[in-house]
Amino acid sequence: MSVSKCTRLSGALVKELLDSVDSVLFDCDGVIWRGDQAVPGAPQVINLLKEHGKKVFFVTNNSSKTRKMYADKMSKLGFNVNEEEVFGTAYCLAMYLRTVCKLQGKVYLIGGNAMRQELEAVGIQQTGVGPDHISGSQADWANVSLDPEVKAVVVGFDEHFSYMKLNRALQYLTQQGCLFVGTNRDTRLPLEGGKAVPGTGCLLQAVETAAQHQAQTVGKPNHFMYDCVASQYGVERDRCLMVGDRLDTDILLGSNCGLKTLLTLTGVSTVADAEAHQKSGCPERQGMVPDYYVESIADLLPALQG
Amino acid sequence: MSVSKCTRLSGALVKELLDSVDSVLFDCDGVIWRGDQAVPGAPQVINLLKEHGKKVFFVTNNSSKTRKMYADKMSKLGFNVNEEEVFGTAYCLAMYLRTVCKLQGKVYLIGGNAMRQELEAVGIQQTGVGPDHISGSQADWANVSLDPEVKAVVVGFDEHFSYMKLNRALQYLTQQGCLFVGTNRDTRLPLEGGKAVPGTGCLLQAVETAAQHQAQTVGKPNHFMYDCVASQYGVERDRCLMVGDRLDTDILLGSNCGLKTLLTLTGVSTVADAEAHQKSGCPERQGMVPDYYVESIADLLPALQG
Structure with missing residues (x-):
C-alpha cells in the first residue's frame, strides 16, 4: 500500500484499504448526506460495508439531534442504521459528564x-x-x-x-x-x-x-468521540478508517487517534487545502493531511459490488 | 523627576508631575466614580485641575452612554464638566466611521x-x-x-x-x-x-x-481615542497624562501614545499586577507598566490645594 499521504483512492487501492480495516467511522453532513439529501450512492456504500461484515459508526459534531433522531433520518434516506451506531455530540457530551466527570x-x-x-x-x-x-x-x-x-x-x-x-x-x-x-x-x-x-x-x-x-x-478533533465508540465496540485503531469532509475536525480526529483517514470532497475541504497543510512544514498541520481522498464515498461502490 | 517606572506618586513628586503636563485624560469607572458614587475627592481634583488651567478629558470604553449622558451624570456627582470633554466609545466609533472610514x-x-x-x-x-x-x-x-x-x-x-x-x-x-x-x-x-x-x-x-x-x-488601548482628543484640542503627547485603573486598556493606551501614565488603585488593577508585567521581561507587557501609581486620585488634592 502506498505510504505517501493524500493519495487519490481508486482502482485496486480501494479494495486493499477496505480489506485492511474492520471498522469505518463516517462523519454525516457533507459525507453521507448534504442537508436533507443523501449523497448519491452513499446508502448503498454503508449498507454494503455492513453486509461485508464491517462495523460502521457515525460521528457528528452537530448537537441538535439525539441518536434516535439521526437514526430516523438515516432510515428515511435509505441507510440501514440503528441508533447505537450513532455518536453525536449531544449523546457523547452526556456520556462524558457521566463517565469521565x-x-x-x-x-x-x-x-x-x-x-x-x-x-x-x-x-x-x-x-x-x-x-x-x-x-x-x-x-x-x-x-x-x-x-x-x-x-x-x-x-x-x-x-x-x-x-x-x-x-x-x-x-x-x-x-x-x-x-x-x-x-x-x-x-x-x-x-x-x-x-x-x-x-x-x-x-x-x-x-x-x-x-x-x-x-x-468532546467533539472532533478531540479523541473522546473515538474513545466512546472504541470502548463500546472494541475497535482496533490500526484496523479503523475515519471518513470525513473536514480536515480540521474529521481528519484531525483520525490522526489524533492513530486511524487511517479518508477525505471525501462532497463537503467543506478541498485537496488544495490538504496540500497546503502538507507543504506547510508545520507539525500541527500535518495531522490535517488525510491518507487518501475520494470525490465521493460512492467511489467505494465498485470495490464493494465486485 | 524619577525615571524608574511604577513609582508611588506622593509629596513633591505630585506637583512636579502636574507642572509637567497641560492635559490630563481620565478613565471614568474605577477612577472618578464607582458605579453611581463619585470616588471621594475626585470632583474637587477635576475641578481644581481645570481652575489651574489644565485641559481635562474623559476617555471611556463603555459604549452604553452618549457624551451628553456622561456629562449629565458627572454634573450630578459634582464634576464641572461639559460634554465636549467626554470621549466615550459610542461617540468615538461614530467619529471613526465618519472621519477615518x-x-x-x-x-x-x-x-x-x-x-x-x-x-x-x-x-x-x-x-x-x-x-x-x-x-x-x-x-x-x-x-x-x-x-x-x-x-x-x-x-x-x-x-x-x-x-x-x-x-x-x-x-x-x-x-x-x-x-x-x-x-x-x-x-x-x-x-x-x-x-x-x-x-x-x-x-x-x-x-x-x-x-x-x-x-x-476604536476603544482603549487603540490609539484612536487619543487621536480623537488630540486632533480636536491640539494636545501635545509629551505634556499629557493618562490616568486609569486598568493596565491592559488605560495604561497601555497611554504607552501606545507616548503619554505619561498614572495608575489609580480604586478600580481593577493592582500594583502587584503592574510589577508582574514589569518583571516579565516581555516587551509587550512593558507597555502595561505605569510611570506612577496612587491609592486614589484624591492623592492629587494636596498639590492642587497648596
Missing part, C-alpha cells in the same frame, strides 16, 4: 431539546433550555437567581443564545468547582448554496471570553 | 440607543437596535432579509445580543466590502462587590468567530 448535580445547559434528552437519558437533570430574555439592570444581571444544584455549564448549539444566557453562564462559572464543557468548536454550519449560519464555536467563544478560561470540548 | 451607507448595529444617537449625530443611519429573536429554520436564518444600504457591521455593548443578531452580522459580513468595527474588547463589566457581567469583548469575539476575521476596535 462523574458529575453529581445538574447542568446549566446552553443548548436545545436534543441535548436535554440525551442528558436525561443518562440521568442528568438540566436547566436553561429555551428563550431567556434580558430584563432589569446590570446589578440584577449579576445577582440573577441561580440553581444551587448546578455543577456544570454546558454549551452546545442553541438558537436561543442570548446575552442573558451568556451572563447566567458567567455567574455559574464564577462559582468554585463548576465544570465547563462544550460540544464542539465548529465556527459555522455550512448550508447548501455556499451559505452558512454561526456554529456552536461562536457561542462557546463568547462564554469562554466571559469566563476567562477555556472549556473542555 | 468615510462610510457611505448604513450600519448594522449590535448596540444600544446611545450608540444609535451618536451615529445619528454624525449623520449615519443604523438598523438593528432592540430585541431580534429567532424564528424559522437554518435555511431561513441564512436567507434572512438584509438592508441593502448596510455597509458596516458595528459591535458595542448590547444586552439584547442574540443568536439572530450574530447570524445577521455574519450574513452582512459575508458581503463584499462590508466594514467590521467594534467599540472595545473588555471581557467583563466589573460591578461593586467583586461581581461582573459579560462585556462587549464577549459579543465581539462571537461575531469575529462567525466572520472568521477580526474587527477594528
Whole structure:
C-alpha cells in the first residue's frame, strides 16, 4: 500500500484499504448526506460495508439531534442504521459528564431539546433550555437567581443564545468547582448554496471570553468521540478508517487517534487545502493531511459490488 | 523627576508631575466614580485641575452612554464638566466611521440607543437596535432579509445580543466590502462587590468567530481615542497624562501614545499586577507598566490645594 499521504483512492487501492480495516467511522453532513439529501450512492456504500461484515459508526459534531433522531433520518434516506451506531455530540457530551466527570448535580445547559434528552437519558437533570430574555439592570444581571444544584455549564448549539444566557453562564462559572464543557468548536454550519449560519464555536467563544478560561470540548478533533465508540465496540485503531469532509475536525480526529483517514470532497475541504497543510512544514498541520481522498464515498461502490 | 517606572506618586513628586503636563485624560469607572458614587475627592481634583488651567478629558470604553449622558451624570456627582470633554466609545466609533472610514451607507448595529444617537449625530443611519429573536429554520436564518444600504457591521455593548443578531452580522459580513468595527474588547463589566457581567469583548469575539476575521476596535488601548482628543484640542503627547485603573486598556493606551501614565488603585488593577508585567521581561507587557501609581486620585488634592 502506498505510504505517501493524500493519495487519490481508486482502482485496486480501494479494495486493499477496505480489506485492511474492520471498522469505518463516517462523519454525516457533507459525507453521507448534504442537508436533507443523501449523497448519491452513499446508502448503498454503508449498507454494503455492513453486509461485508464491517462495523460502521457515525460521528457528528452537530448537537441538535439525539441518536434516535439521526437514526430516523438515516432510515428515511435509505441507510440501514440503528441508533447505537450513532455518536453525536449531544449523546457523547452526556456520556462524558457521566463517565469521565462523574458529575453529581445538574447542568446549566446552553443548548436545545436534543441535548436535554440525551442528558436525561443518562440521568442528568438540566436547566436553561429555551428563550431567556434580558430584563432589569446590570446589578440584577449579576445577582440573577441561580440553581444551587448546578455543577456544570454546558454549551452546545442553541438558537436561543442570548446575552442573558451568556451572563447566567458567567455567574455559574464564577462559582468554585463548576465544570465547563462544550460540544464542539465548529465556527459555522455550512448550508447548501455556499451559505452558512454561526456554529456552536461562536457561542462557546463568547462564554469562554466571559469566563476567562477555556472549556473542555468532546467533539472532533478531540479523541473522546473515538474513545466512546472504541470502548463500546472494541475497535482496533490500526484496523479503523475515519471518513470525513473536514480536515480540521474529521481528519484531525483520525490522526489524533492513530486511524487511517479518508477525505471525501462532497463537503467543506478541498485537496488544495490538504496540500497546503502538507507543504506547510508545520507539525500541527500535518495531522490535517488525510491518507487518501475520494470525490465521493460512492467511489467505494465498485470495490464493494465486485 | 524619577525615571524608574511604577513609582508611588506622593509629596513633591505630585506637583512636579502636574507642572509637567497641560492635559490630563481620565478613565471614568474605577477612577472618578464607582458605579453611581463619585470616588471621594475626585470632583474637587477635576475641578481644581481645570481652575489651574489644565485641559481635562474623559476617555471611556463603555459604549452604553452618549457624551451628553456622561456629562449629565458627572454634573450630578459634582464634576464641572461639559460634554465636549467626554470621549466615550459610542461617540468615538461614530467619529471613526465618519472621519477615518468615510462610510457611505448604513450600519448594522449590535448596540444600544446611545450608540444609535451618536451615529445619528454624525449623520449615519443604523438598523438593528432592540430585541431580534429567532424564528424559522437554518435555511431561513441564512436567507434572512438584509438592508441593502448596510455597509458596516458595528459591535458595542448590547444586552439584547442574540443568536439572530450574530447570524445577521455574519450574513452582512459575508458581503463584499462590508466594514467590521467594534467599540472595545473588555471581557467583563466589573460591578461593586467583586461581581461582573459579560462585556462587549464577549459579543465581539462571537461575531469575529462567525466572520472568521477580526474587527477594528476604536476603544482603549487603540490609539484612536487619543487621536480623537488630540486632533480636536491640539494636545501635545509629551505634556499629557493618562490616568486609569486598568493596565491592559488605560495604561497601555497611554504607552501606545507616548503619554505619561498614572495608575489609580480604586478600580481593577493592582500594583502587584503592574510589577508582574514589569518583571516579565516581555516587551509587550512593558507597555502595561505605569510611570506612577496612587491609592486614589484624591492623592492629587494636596498639590492642587497648596
